[in-house]
Amino acid sequence: MKYSESETVELKKTTSEMKEAVTAIAAILNKHGHGKLYFGIRDDGTVIGQQIGTATVKDISKSITDHIDPKIYPDIRIQKIDGKDCLVVIFSGHENLYSAFGRYYLRSGDENKKLSTKEIERLVEKKRNYVYSWGTEVSEIRVSDANISTLRSFIKRGKEAGRIGFAFDTANNVLNRLNLIKGDKLLNAGRALFCKNNGLEVRAAIFATNEKLTFLDIQSFKGTLFDLINQCETYVKEHINWRADIVDFKRIETPEIPISAVREAILNSLCHRDFSNPGGNELAIYRNRIEIYNPGQFPYDYAPAEFIAGKGKSIPRNPLIADAFYLGKDIERWGSGLKRIAEECKAAGVKVEFEKIKSGFQVIFYRPEVAPLAAKKGARPVSDQDRLGERLGERLGDNRARIIAIMMEHPAVSTPLLAKKIGISTTAIEKNIGFLRRKKLIKHIGPARGGHWEVRITAKENKRP
Numbered sequence: 001m002k003y004s005e006s007e008t009v010e011l012k013k014t015t016s017e018m019k020e021a022v023t024a025i026a027a028i029l030n031k032h033g034h035g036k037l038y039f040g041i042r043d044d045g046t047v048i049g050q051q052i053g054t055a056t057v058k059d060i061s062k063s064i065t066d067h068i069d070p071k072i073y074p075d076i077r078i079q080k081i082d083g084k085d086c087l088v089v090i091f092s093g094h095e096n097l098y099s100a101f102g103r104y105y106l107r108s109g110d111e112n113k114k115l116s117t118k119e120i121e122r123l124v125e126k127k128r129n130y131v132y133s134w135g136t137e138v139s140e141i142r143v144s145d146a147n148i149s150t151l152r153s154f155i156k157r158g159k160e161a162g163r164i165g166f167a168f169d170t171a172n173n174v175l176n177r178l179n180l181i182k183g184d185k186l187l188n189a190g191r192a193l194f195c196k197n198n199g200l201e202v203r204a205a206i207f208a209t210n211e212k213l214t215f216l217d218i219q220s221f222k223g224t225l226f227d228l229i230n231q232c233e234t235y236v237k238e239h240i241n242w243r244a245d246i247v248d249f250k251r252i253e254t255p256e257i258p259i260s261a262v263r264e265a266i267l268n269s270l271c272h273r274d275f276s277n278p279g280g281n282e283l284a285i286y287r288n289r290i291e292i293y294n295p296g297q298f299p300y301d302y303a304p305a306e307f308i309a310g311k312g313k314s315i316p317r318n319p320l321i322a323d324a325f326y327l328g329k330d331i332e333r334w335g336s337g338l339k340r341i342a343e344e345c346k347a348a349g350v351k352v353e354f355e356k357i358k359s360g361f362q363v364i365f366y367r368p369e370v371a372p373l374a375a376k377k378g379a380r381p382v383s384d385q386d387r388l389g390e391r392l393g394e395r396l397g398d399n400r401a402r403i404i405a406i407m408m409e410h411p412a413v414s415t416p417l418l419a420k421k422i423g424i425s426t427t428a429i430e431k432n433i434g435f436l437r438r439k440k441l442i443k444h445i446g447p448a449r450g451g452h453w454e455v456r457i458t459a460k461e462n463k464r465p
Contacts, residue, residue, distance in 0.1 A: 003045045003081075005110035008035040011043050014050055015060060015087075019101070022067045026100035027112035029072070029093045030123065033319050040086030043110075049084030060089065069102075070095045073177065077165045090165075093179070094136060094319035096124050132296070134275045135189035135320045138182050146171050146186065146194040150224050154194075154328050161329035178327075180320060188275065189320035193225050200275075202228050204235050204283040206416050212284065216416040216426065225270050225321065229330070232266045232283050232292075233259065234449055238414050239285050240367070253412070257290065257365045261344040261352070265363040268337045269294040271325055272317040272361070279359070287420070288369075293362040304354035307338040399424060400432050404455055407442060411452035 005011050010024040021037055028035035039060075040050030050056075057076050065071050074091040097104060097120065104115040106123065115123065151171055158164030168174055175181045180190030191198045202221045208214040217239075221231040241256045269281050273294035282293040298304065299315045316322035325331045332340070338354060341363065345352040351366040402422050406413055415433070419426045436442045443454045 003038065003041050003047070005043055007107050007109065008032050010035070010037040010110075011041040011045070012037065012039050013042050013048060015039055015056065018060070018063050019067075021089075022064060023100045023105055023112050024107075025064060025072075025074075025089070025091055026068050026098045027105035027107040029068075029091065029098045030105065030115075031107040033094055033316070034092035034323065037089040037091070038081075038086055039089070040081070040084060047082040047084055047086065049081075050087050052078060052085055052087065056087070060087065064089070064091075067101050069099050072098070073179070075165050075177070092319075092323050094131065094323075096131075131319060132274055132276065132317050135187060135192075135318045137188050138185050139188050139191045141186045141191045141195055141198075143172050143175060143181055143184055143186060145197075146175065146190070147196055147224060150194050150196075150226060151175075154226070154324070157329055158327045161327075163327045163329060178320075178324065180324075187320065189318060189324070192275065193321060193324050196223050196227070198224065200225070200228065200280070202232055202270075202281040202283060204232065204285075206239055206285045206420070207287070208420055210286050210288045212286075216420055226328075226330075228270060228281075229263070229266055233263050235283065236262050236285070236290065238412065238449060239417055240290075241410050242412050244409075244411060256368050257350050258344045258348045261341045261348075261350075262290070262292075262365065264331075264337050264341050264344075265292045265365075267325060267330055268341075268363070271322050271331070272296045274360070275318070277360075286367075288367055290365045290367065291362050292365075293360060295360040298356045298361045304338055304356070308342045308354070310336075310339050399428070400436060403429070403432055403436065404441065407453040408455050411454070412450075413453070 003009075003011060008028055010021065010028065012021050015021075021039070025035070025037060041047050057078070060076055061074065064074055070093070072091055072093045074089050077088045077090070079086050079088050104120050105112045106115055106119070107113075148171060151174055152168050155164055155166075155168040155174060159167070166174075166177060172181070175186065175190055175194070178190070180187050180193070186195070192200055200222065204219045204221060205215045206217040208216050219235065221228055221235075223231070236257075237255070237259060243254045243256070245252045245254070266283075269292050273281055273296040277295040279295040281295070282291070284291045284293070296317055299317075302315070322331070331337065341352060345365070350368065353364040353366075355362050355364060399422055403418060406418060406421060410417075413421075415426050415429050418429045422429070433442070437444075441456055443456065445451050445454055
């Protein structure tokens with residue numbers, strides 16, 4: 001791998017260049033809020049190695065904390081590069097401005113530009129417009145209220161991804177290294193990430209038509225931000241259509257909308273929302289589209305198209321939350337979410353829109369049109385019900401035949417979706433499903449949420465005249 005300096009990467013031959021290294025860290029923090037610095041690599045990318053003594057790591061940490069204000073606590077690792085020992089300093093910080101040795105700098109390419117008083121004032125004002133302060137404010141929740149299992153799982157994912165270099169020991173130590181506490185209290189970002197009772201929710205609903213008039217199902221999801229991501233993703237997976245193909249004797253299921261794109265949109269929705277806004281995130285599933293909304297404004301002087309084209313710079317509205325999502329590999333890299341969503345939808349032939357609205361921002365996935373199973377309520381489905389009944393060895397009514405037909409086409413179909421497709425109530429659907437299960441014509445495999453239906457075909461299906 002060839003190393004080179006960039007807006008977020010600095011290379012130093014040895015720790016003898018410590019003052020320049022500290023200056024580079026402050027400059028990168030002021031521009032991007034995170035970065036890496038390597039000791040043991042020349043600025044032309046040549047790896048020469050760094051002599052590492054018993055106190056080297058401690059001395060680097062002390063120099064950084066002593067000379068950068070506000071203080072930061074970087075992650076410093078020893079890493080073999082081309083067979084030589086090098087030191088990697090991984091740092092982040094989300095205050096408005098950082099000084100090095102009492103002066104302010106800003107990263108420009110691979111250089112560190114000293115700022116004038118006017119430039120400092122403009123930079124502070126700009127950052128205030130981009131970054132929400134909510135996450136860095138101290139909550140009333142104690143560190144002891146953090147959910148330990150969520151913390152352990154997070155650290156495990158980060159270590160496996162190579163993005164976290166320390167093990168879980170205590171909640172206090174871990175949260176301190178993540179810059180999520182002050183004293184014995186969690187910052188708001190820490191509360192949102194690692195407390196079950198954090199006051200956050202996502203409202204989710206399925207609507208009967210393309211308008212927000214009649215809903216077939218409504219839910220309120222609560223929990224840590226990681227819980228909310230998983231609950232929203234599961235909800236979408238349960239209420240969209242899936243195509244089943246048999247490939248090499250294996251069943252391959254393909255969703256009508258790429259699930260990875262949906263998950264990315266959910267992550268972005270939670271990562272960039274305005275948490276001080278009393279309105280919450282929303283997930284709405286209509287007949288023709290899925291909308292994922294968050295009450296957080298898109299950066300005022302940017303357009304979604306810039307990020308889709310890969311030209312927009314990372315602007316995390318909630319940097320501490322964005323950092324946590326990155327470290328746990330919930331997001332691949334900063335500023336790439338919209339581009340990945342657009343690319344995955346294009347590959348799948350799915351139309352997607354990114355919409356800036358007065359109250360926030362939303363991603364809209366348009367669902368492919370599915371041919372109706374019947375021309376109108378009361379008409380026969382596409383596959384003849386009598387023939388279907390014969391195949392199953394049981395005489396079926398129209399609605400039951402239609403339920404069976406849908407289950408055969410979409411095994412993961414939910415009760416609300418069945419009701420929507422057939423045009424009867426969920427209660428009626430449940431009664432018909434009860435009948436079919438008692439007759440052992442259908443069987444549900446797996447958990448209530450996330451399982452699928454199997455339809456029993458009698459021996460008659462395999463007979464030939």
